Amino acid sequence: MIHLENVSKVYPNGTEALKKLSLDIRPGEFVFVVGPSGAGKSTFLKLLIREEKASFGKLVVNGQDLMKMRKRKVPYLRRTMGIVFQDFRLIDKMTIYDNVAFAMRVIGTPEKAVKKRVKYVLKLVGLEGTEKRRPNELSGGEQQRVSLARALVNNPELLIADEPTGNIDPERSHEIMKMLVEINKRGTTVIIVTHEHDLVKEFGGRVIRIADGEITHDAFLPSEYHPDTPKGTDDEDETKEETV
Amino acid sequence: MKLSSIGYLFKEGVKNIWNNRMMSLASVIVLVSCLVITGAAALISVNMSTLISKVGDDNQITVYLKRDLSDLDSVKLGSSFSRIKNIDSYRFHSRNDVLKEYQKTLGDNIYESMQGKGNPFGNEYKLRLKDLSAYNDTVEAIIKIEGVEKVSDRSDIAGKLTKLNYFVTLVGSWVVLILAIVTLFIISNTIKMTMYSRRFEISIMKSVGATNAFVRIPFIIEAMLIGLLSGLLASGAILAMYNPIRSAASGIIGMISGSTLTLEEIWLPTLLIMSGIGVLIGLVGSFISISRYLNKEGGSILGK
Numbered sequence: 001m002i003h004l005e006n007v008s009k010v011y012p013n014g015t016e017a018l019k020k021l022s023l024d025i026r027p028g029e030f031v032f033v034v035g036p037s038g039a040g041k042s043t044f045l046k047l048l049i050r051e052e053k054a055s056f057g058k059l060v061v062n063g064q065d066l067m068k069m070r071k072r073k074v075p076y077l078r079r080t081m082g083i084v085f086q087d088f089r090l091i092d093k094m095t096i097y098d099n100v101a102f103a104m105r106v107i108g109t110p111e112k113a114v115k116k117r118v119k120y121v122l123k124l125v126g127l128e129g130t131e132k133r134r135p136n137e138l139s140g141g142e143q144q145r146v147s148l149a150r151a152l153v154n155n156p157e158l159l160i161a162d163e164p165t166g167n168i169d170p171e172r173s174h175e176i177m178k179m180l181v182e183i184n185k186r187g188t189t190v191i192i193v194t195h196e197h198d199l200v201k202e203f204g205g206r207v208i209r210i211a212d213g214e215i216t217h218d219a220f221l222p223s224e225y226h227p228d229t230p231k232g233t234d235d236e237d238e239t240k241e242e243t244v
Numbered sequence: 245m246k247l248s249s250i251g252y253l254f255k256e257g258v259k260n261i262w263n264n265r266m267m268s269l270a271s272v273i274v275l276v277s278c279l280v281i282t283g284a285a286a287l288i289s290v291n292m293s294t295l296i297s298k299v300g301d302d303n304q305i306t307v308y309l310k311r312d313l314s315d316l317d318s319v320k321l322g323s324s325f326s327r328i329k330n331i332d333s334y335r336f337h338s339r340n341d342v343l344k345e346y347q348k349t350l351g352d353n354i355y356e357s358m359q360g361k362g363n364p365f366g367n368e369y370k371l372r373l374k375d376l377s378a379y380n381d382t383v384e385a386i387i388k389i390e391g392v393e394k395v396s397d398r399s400d401i402a403g404k405l406t407k408l409n410y411f412v413t414l415v416g417s418w419v420v421l422i423l424a425i426v427t428l429f430i431i432s433n434t435i436k437m438t439m440y441s442r443r444f445e446i447s448i449m450k451s452v453g454a455t456n457a458f459v460r461i462p463f464i465i466e467a468m469l470i471g472l473l474s475g476l477l478a479s480g481a482i483l484a485m486y487n488p489i490r491s492a493a494s495g496i497i498g499m500i501s502g503s504t505l506t507l508e509e510i511w512l513p514t515l516l517i518m519s520g521i522g523v524l525i526g527l528v529g530s531f532i533s534i535s536r537y538l539n540k541e542g543g544s545i546l547g548k
Contacts, residue, residue, distance in 0.1 A: 050541075075455045079452075089451065093445075106453050108249045
């Protein structure tokens with residue numbers, strides 16, 4: 001699903017944000033990416049969604065070689081994944097329904113199918129009945145669930161969440177995390193960037209720690225939600241450090 | 245792009261005008277103001293040129309024929325005028341017609357005494373020229389015709405009108421050009437501000453996989469509709485003010501009323517040109533401004 005081989009990112013000002021990163025993320029994995037601020041986590045995500053292009057190395061996401069990808073093909077890559085942002089990134093002028101439906105309209109889905117699917121996804125995230133409301137009428141937790149619904153509406157194989165609980169209270173954070181686990185159980189690969197260690201410990205899964213642009217830890221952390229490593233992975237062998 | 249998407253994008257463009265109504269209103273106000281000023285300047289310039297051109301048309305010259313030239317030869321001489329290219333039209337005035345013009349001034353007794361052989365006037369021709377700037381060359385050609393005594397000297401008026409026409413055209417063109425540049429500058433800034441306020445929206449669209457065309461089309465439709473609306477409002481304002489201003493100007497300079505363009509003559513061209521310019525400004529302005537954001541990605545769109 002995701003393959004990085006000696007991937008480096010050097011910004012024009014000379015900052016080396018990522019240094020020869022190599023890793024594989026397989027379908028169905030639940031992955032936390034952790035690390036201190038400025039470690040390179042955001043750059044890592046930006047490379048995956050092709051917001052930035054890697055300077056060196058080999059990077060394949062959902063079967064597409066991002067190093068050779070032309071700019072005009074980038075939208076088609078993004079349609080194979082769902083992205084959840086810390087600041088929700090909802091369009092205030094659109095209703096909740098339109099915010100979610102937008103991701104389907106972008107790919108030219110007929111309106112009838114849009115209606116059916118949006119209704120289903122909003123129900124899935126517990127927001128049925130909010131269709132006609134605007135984002136600013138909802139709480140932070142609810143807005144993040146709308147963002148999650150939008151990320152899920154096209155049934156992506158890969159869900160990337162950048163600090164999804166960063167702007168919401170602990171109780172709602174817990175809810176969002178449970179939803180992400182549920183989504184993962186349905187077969188979607190989930191990658192979460194976070195600095196909330198308590199959530200990482202509670203929900204477990206594969207934990208990749210990036211510090212100073214390098215992977216300093218990559219191991220499976222068992223938990224109530226993820227007692228075993230997903231089939232076909234051998235994360236235990238990749239442990240570089242014992243602690244998260 | 246699928247057909248259903250085109251319908252959706254058009255609807256989005258229309259909806260965006262209402263959703264961003266404050267910005268739309270600001271854009272319409274700026275655009276209407278600029279179009280009214282530029283349009284008014286253009287109309288004044290066109291009217292001045294028309295006025296001068298009509299004054300020039302009315303400025304006929306008189307060709308005096310030799311007194312000993314018989315009436316028959318005088319009429320025959322008329323064909324020589326048709327060989328001079330700059331002569332638009334010519335009209336024969338017999339010596340009796342000329343004398344009749346003076347009947348009131350002379351009084352009936354003297355007029356009667358001047359009939360027949362006592363008529364001191366010769367036959368004449370009244371000519372209209374096509375191009376006043378070629379006045380001197382034309383007069384030179386007329387003088388050379390056998391039987392012509394002299395030509396009424398209007399070279400000073402011809403020269404003045406030619407210079408005035410040139411001046412008005414030149415100044416009018418510069419005023420319109422400068423106003424058009426100022427208009428483009430103001431409008432481009434308005435569009436940039438609109439796009440800046442919508443950059444967040446653009447970044448979200450791109451993050452969910454919208455192609456550049458998908459992001460661009462609603463913005464362009466929105467800008468073109470705003471341009472069209474502004475063009476219509478600006479033409480409406482100009483046309484509404486046209487007749488009152490024309491009447492007021494006629495009160496000051498009498499000849500304006502008959503020599504300038506009427507509302508019937510200008511309403512359709514004004515409406516079409518102003519609306520066309522409005523739509524074009526919307527199209528080009530939005531296309532250029534949005535490209536700036538489409539070439540960026542994610543956080544850089546938001547200036548992070």
